[in-house]
Amino acid sequence: MRRRPRQADVAALAGVSQATVSTALGTSPARASLSASTLERVALAARTLGYVPDPVARRLAAQSTDLLGVYTFTDAFPVEVRDSYYPFLVGIERSAARLGYDLLLFTGTSSSRGGEAVQKVRLADGCLFLGRHVPEEQLQQLLDAGYPVVYVGRRTELGGRLSYVGADYVAGAAQVVDHLAGLGHTALLYVRGTDDAVASADREEGFWRAVAAAGLRGQVQRAYASSIDARALQSWRASGVTAVVTEENDANDLLAALLAAADDADVAVPQEMSLAVLGESGGVETAPRVTGFALPRQQMGEDAAALLVDLVTGRRTGPVQELLVPSLLVGETTGPPPPA
Amino acid sequence: MRRRPRQADVAALAGVSQATVSTALGTSPARASLSASTLERVALAARTLGYVPDPVARRLAAQSTDLLGVYTFTDAFPVEVRDSYYPFLVGIERSAARLGYDLLLFTGTSSSRGGEAVQKVRLADGCLFLGRHVPEEQLQQLLDAGYPVVYVGRRTELGGRLSYVGADYVAGAAQVVDHLAGLGHTALLYVRGTDDAVASADREEGFWRAVAAAGLRGQVQRAYASSIDARALQSWRASGVTAVVTEENDANDLLAALLAAADDADVAVPQEMSLAVLGESGGVETAPRVTGFALPRQQMGEDAAALLVDLVTGRRTGPVQELLVPSLLVGETTGPPPPA
DNA sequence: CTGAAAGCGCTTACAG
DNA sequence: CTGAAAGCGCTTACAG
16 A cells, blocks of 8 residues: 655655645745746656645645535435425535535534534635524634635524525515516415514515505505415405415415415415415425425525635625525416406 | 634643643543543633634544545536435435534536546545546545545446445346236346446346246347337237336436337337336336336445445455345336236 | 654745 | 745654
């Protein structure tokens, strides 16, 4: 088992010092001042020996590994939610590869010593965070140390010091409302869930803003998730409501309940009543593709990785916060309102 | 921006030397000989300062990062083949997390300087390789250096020096044949593609072995992909063939051609003719689920990662080569032969 | 029981 | 134009 060659070996063969090998093979400005013949001899020696720099030593000495960390607080490849995580990873990997970085994947699960394992991300030049739980303390520590961090998803923790690339739920919600208004709906009903996440509040805000912008304020009602059943749907309809909008939640049970209620009440969707969700209809087994909006997940991943690289190289300085606009998904559950 | 604490800082606070901090915080046998009070003081000081060991320095000094490399020769998250790669990654991640390792993901694409980038995997304690192209030279170099490497998929390159966890295509093919024989088929036809990959040869070998074991040798024919059309199918049928077996290939065009030919020839599958594939029917848009076998991808990933860890820790020494048995997928394209 | 010292393989001022 | 030296933050014999 041959020991792998190091700079000292190359130096010996080329007849120069180890430091000269480092400069000759590196990219520092000092390289320019080396003579052409030295450069050549070093290059030849390196090739002959099959020299490849040790990335670990390089990182220790120069603080750079060309590695981007990706930290997920669950499995990085959760079978259940693969379809929602995967596109982020695809985007992240694209950007990273394009920019010459490799990915260092951390999964919260491998951490034996609790939160401290998060600090292992320092092996990479910077780190992307993905997922629900933000371990504030650990993140704080990274930020304090000036370590570049970007969250994929909007985060309001840490007093705005955190960089992120998130989705503009406000804009997404507005698109759905505008779509309905464009179809001629004026009497909408908003069914709110019980989730108090940032995203949830954002969706509702976007909804009301768009309602106001469309001049529909007076005609839009609001109901709670708990009230959804066939009777409720009938009464909403009787009161003139022509479209119901709900928010996406974890299992999309709100949406499922709404679809079931319509079915129970024999209300034809979308002929008698339009239905839309502020988000995606994933998880609901029903046949119809529900109108909503989709997060630009892959793009979010790409942007987040690109931003992280900018932070790492100092091209930009944090915190940078970016929101991407979701795209409207027109499904089979929305149509013009029934003739009055 | 506070500098992160290092052992020297902890040492100063605890009133001991830096080396003592290292032993106290580490797991070396020397730790046992430190006094309880020293251990305590160091632990306290470390906690107070929020000390976390620098993984890079640790790796350089001790040759260990608790990181497993994963090298794919394409994007790690190829959108096109996501369903075939993903399960491997899921399995790899599972094992790694369970064993206390994190994943270092390399994508051939990020390598600027050609093959040399492969050497960057050394940042990790060992590396898994995934995908078609084996850059023999680079792999050779890693092996020569005694660097632990495991391939996911059977590889015959490098004179058997390469450890791998592969799929037992021979056993998979045999399962399909046994299934058909069990249904009562005796006159089979094997349609071979033009692919010369190891896996392809293995499939055919398994096929013929199972045929021999079932005592069907004399009644089984062999045809080439190029001959597939409605006429051929008719003539095979006329000659008594009751089941056609083909191999899985990249786009599964062999299988697609076969299905199309049956359709053209108005041959009912499986009533008049059974159809099976030595592998999976992915990629073919047709409705019927085709009988075949599935690779235990996730398990392969898990085993490969576990093997790599064994190699890394020295619990096992390479090369270790392991084949996992695929599972039979009974689809809608096989049934009993038509009554003679 | 603990400390001083060397070394892992690099990078980067600084001399000359 | 090139070399000697220090240092990145650790681990690990080896003294004492």
